[in-house]
Amino acid sequence: MPAPRSLFDKVWDSHVIVARDEGPSLIYIDRDMIHEGSFHAFADLRRRGLAVRRPRQVFGTADHYAPTGGRRIADARTPEVGDVIRRFDDNMRWSGVRHFGLDDPRQGIVHVIGPELGITQPGLTIVCSDSHTSTQGALGALAFGVGQSENALVMATQALWQAKPKTLRITVEGRLGAGVTAKDLILAIIAKIGAGGAGGHAIEYAGPVIRAMSIEERLTVCNMSIEAAARCGMVAPDDTTFEYLHGRPFAPAGQQWEQALAYWRTLPGDDGAAFDREVAIDASAIEPMVTWGTSPEDAMPIGGAVPDPATLPDAQRRAAAEQALAYMGLRPGQPLEGLAIDRVFIGSCTNSRIEDLRAAAAVLDGRRAQVPVMIVPGSTAVKRQAEAEGLDRVFRAAGAEWLESGCSMCVAMNGDTVAPGERCASTSNRNFVGRQGPGARTHLMSPAMAAAAAVTGRLTDLRRLATGGRA
Amino acid sequence: MTPFVRETAIAAPLPGINTDTDQIIPARFMKRDRSEGYGRYLFHDLRFDAEGGKRPEFVLNRPEFRDARILVAGRNFGCGSSRESAVYALADFGIRAVLAPGFGDIFHANALKNGLLPVALPEDLVEALRERLAAGPAREVTVDLEAQRVTLPDGSRHGFTIDAFWRDCLLQGVDELGMTLGYLPQIEEFERRALRERPWTDMGSE
Numbered sequence: 001m002p003a004p005r006s007l008f009d010k011v012w013d014s015h016v017i018v019a020r021d022e023g024p025s026l027i028y029i030d031r032d033m034i035h036e037g038s039f040h041a042f043a044d045l046r047r048r049g050l051a052v053r054r055p056r057q058v059f060g061t062a063d064h065y066a067p068t069g070g071r072r073i074a075d076a077r078t079p080e081v082g083d084v085i086r087r088f089d090d091n092m093r094w095s096g097v098r099h100f101g102l103d104d105p106r107q108g109i110v111h112v113i114g115p116e117l118g119i120t121q122p123g124l125t126i127v128c129s130d131s132h133t134s135t136q137g138a139l140g141a142l143a144f145g146v147g148q149s150e151n152a153l154v155m156a157t158q159a160l161w162q163a164k165p166k167t168l169r170i171t172v173e174g175r176l177g178a179g180v181t182a183k184d185l186i187l188a189i190i191a192k193i194g195a196g197g198a199g200g201h202a203i204e205y206a207g208p209v210i211r212a213m214s215i216e217e218r219l220t221v222c223n224m225s226i227e228a229a230a231r232c233g234m235v236a237p238d239d240t241t242f243e244y245l246h247g248r249p250f251a252p253a254g255q256q257w258e259q260a261l262a263y264w265r266t267l268p269g270d271d272g273a274a275f276d277r278e279v280a281i282d283a284s285a286i287e288p289m290v291t292w293g294t295s296p297e298d299a300m301p302i303g304g305a306v307p308d309p310a311t312l313p314d315a316q317r318r319a320a321a322e323q324a325l326a327y328m329g330l331r332p333g334q335p336l337e338g339l340a341i342d343r344v345f346i347g348s349c350t351n352s353r354i355e356d357l358r359a360a361a362a363v364l365d366g367r368r369a370q371v372p373v374m375i376v377p378g379s380t381a382v383k384r385q386a387e388a389e390g391l392d393r394v395f396r397a398a399g400a401e402w403l404e405s406g407c408s409m410c411v412a413m414n415g416d417t418v419a420p421g422e423r424c425a426s427t428s429n430r431n432f433v434g435r436q437g438p439g440a441r442t443h444l445m446s447p448a449m450a451a452a453a454a455v456t457g458r459l460t461d462l463r464r465l466a467t468g469g470r471a
Numbered sequence: 472m473t474p475f476v477r478e479t480a481i482a483a484p485l486p487g488i489n490t491d492t493d494q495i496i497p498a499r500f501m502k503r504d505r506s507e508g509y510g511r512y513l514f515h516d517l518r519f520d521a522e523g524g525k526r527p528e529f530v531l532n533r534p535e536f537r538d539a540r541i542l543v544a545g546r547n548f549g550c551g552s553s554r555e556s557a558v559y560a561l562a563d564f565g566i567r568a569v570l571a572p573g574f575g576d577i578f579h580a581n582a583l584k585n586g587l588l589p590v591a592l593p594e595d596l597v598e599a600l601r602e603r604l605a606a607g608p609a610r611e612v613t614v615d616l617e618a619q620r621v622t623l624p625d626g627s628r629h630g631f632t633i634d635a636f637w638r639d640c641l642l643q644g645v646d647e648l649g650m651t652l653g654y655l656p657q658i659e660e661f662e663r664r665a666l667r668e669r670p671w672t673d674m675g676s677e
């Protein structure tokens with residue numbers, strides 16, 4: 001009898017072109033997703049006189065540099081940003097790659113539109129020159145980020161040299177409490193295992209809490225796998241996955257749907273499949289989380305206090321924490337709750353889907369933001385959906401800016417920046433030094449927590465907000 | 472790709488852990504073509520203040536490390552964003568090898584494609600080396616890929632491991648894309664079979 005295999009093993013095995021016992025194997029890549037930053041890869045192809053080998057397997061969208069104030073290149077904050085988008089459009093035309101430009105109704109953040117359009121499917125290998133490609137593993141795909149050299153390689157050959165990662169299963173038992181979300185869960189996981197904690201591993205998220213999650217919640221969890229240094233994050237496909245995919249524009253249809261479905265049902269790991277490592281998480285113990293430092297591992301419950309670096313277990317973390325506190329303008333022992341903030345950003349491939357916007361709207365409904373708030377939907381389709389549900393009116397009534405979709409203030413490439421020294425409550429995934437702009441101070445949290453911070457102007461335990469609106 | 476065989480150079484101790492690629496090159500500097508050179512953006516916000524003045528305390532601005540071509544860094548170096556620009560910036564600045572207890576996966580892969588050697592060493596060794604380099608005066612380190620060995624300023628030698636595939640690519644400066652094109656017959660054969668078994672994964676060819 002063949003040895004029981006995990007989800008990861010099955011997807012990996014079915015894509016190996018040339019197997020090597022040690023080091024990298026040549027694996028087949030089903031989909032490559034492209035954004036404006038991919039221009040280096042196109043320059044490489046053009047220099048070599050190579051074409052994109054199978055352009056219909058490649059999908060491009062404008063997101064990192066997309067202006068949020070309008071849908072024309074002229075809306076870009078600087079001419080240089082506009083040039084990057086123009087160059088992207090040129091490369092898309094040159095290559096024949098399917099292209100969702102700024103004014104396309106299918107445009108959006110690459111990891112939001114992949115699932116939304118049904119491009120992301122169970123059992124596929126997917127790369128994108130973006131580290132948060134791990135997001136797309138939520139549907140049972142093997143999806144990971146690559147650099148521009150590998151991006152060019154995939155476009156030219158549809159293949160990639162990859163060392164097989166080890167496997168790590170994170171089993172989440174119990175139940176998430178009221179006001180505790182997928183974002184809080186993944187922040188708690190990273191705080192527990194560390195920013196390097198899953199290095200060299202493919203994570204499979206399992207257990208009843210993951211099974212009970214919607215696809216959007218699973219996307220949030222898988223999204224931040226990379227913040228624990230994982231190669232990718234995956235969730236075994238189930239009926240939730242299949243229902244989600246059914247009828248999406250690039251999902252299989254008709255007889256092919258039945259064929260695909262039969263195959264997808266074989267993908268979940270076999271009983272007794274071995275993992276190199278296992279981690280167990282008790283969801284019931286998790287509280288709404290915020291970060292205090294400059295690494296996503298610097299996360300703690302909102303009721304906590306800024307740690308004293310002197311109490312940290314090792315010298316390296318002590319030194320890092322001291323630097324982080326200086327950068328963040330915080331003192332050891334300072335309570336996180338009540339910390340005054342300067343602005344709020346709700347968006348990014350972590351938390352910009354419709355469920356995220358509904359959660360933010362439920363808190364903002366009938367309340368006023370005390371600080372500037374930017375709400376940037378993850379895709380043009382999410383924007384339309386939110387407007388159809390009237391969420392835009394809730395946001396505007398609360399005084400928030402309701403903008404066009406893109407990466408925006410998650411990475412500040414399009415010029416949407418947090419000013420030096422400003423403190424931002426953000427639903428994105430990275431609180432790195434300077435990530436949201438030079439000198440920007442980022443606190444990561446869930447959409448509901450960011451909305452709660454907006455209406456009080458302070459880091460706030462949303463469970464303590466007086467029930468006013470729909471929350 | 473520039474081959475890497477052996478390098479003897481001043482090694483600079485970069486403080487900190489989890490040095491992410493946003494630190495190595497801030498996102499706002501990634502709009503230009505590589506041909507313009509990315510070296511000036513390396514560690515930009517650590518090297519320069521808001522007015523563009525050099526921060527004298529930053530390691531690469533200190534006179535004793537001006538000629539550094541090797542970097543010694545803390546755990547999880549190059550974590551975060553997949554931006555290959557981080558490797559462009561290091562390589563264009565003249566850095567040939569980074570010694571650290573561990574690397575971000577994507578950074579590690581990107582480095583290998585660009586002739587920048589990531590050398591993983593035990594954490595206690597790296598920490599002792601960072602202290603020794605900061606104290607000086609001996610600051611020369613040799614990284615020998617052929618022998619898979621580093622020689623530290625105190626003369627001690629330490630082996631390191633690297634996969635033979637990548638070692639050979641680096642030693643010979645193999646162009647990975649060019650080499651992989653040689654596998655197109657295998658790729659095509661695999662593809663025909665895979666598309667027969669999983670026809671829904673084919674998005675068409677026009």
Ligand code: SF4
Nearest residue numbers: 132348349407410411
């Ligand atoms: S939203 Fe942020 S993390 Fe996600 S792809 Fe865009 S820049 Fe990257």
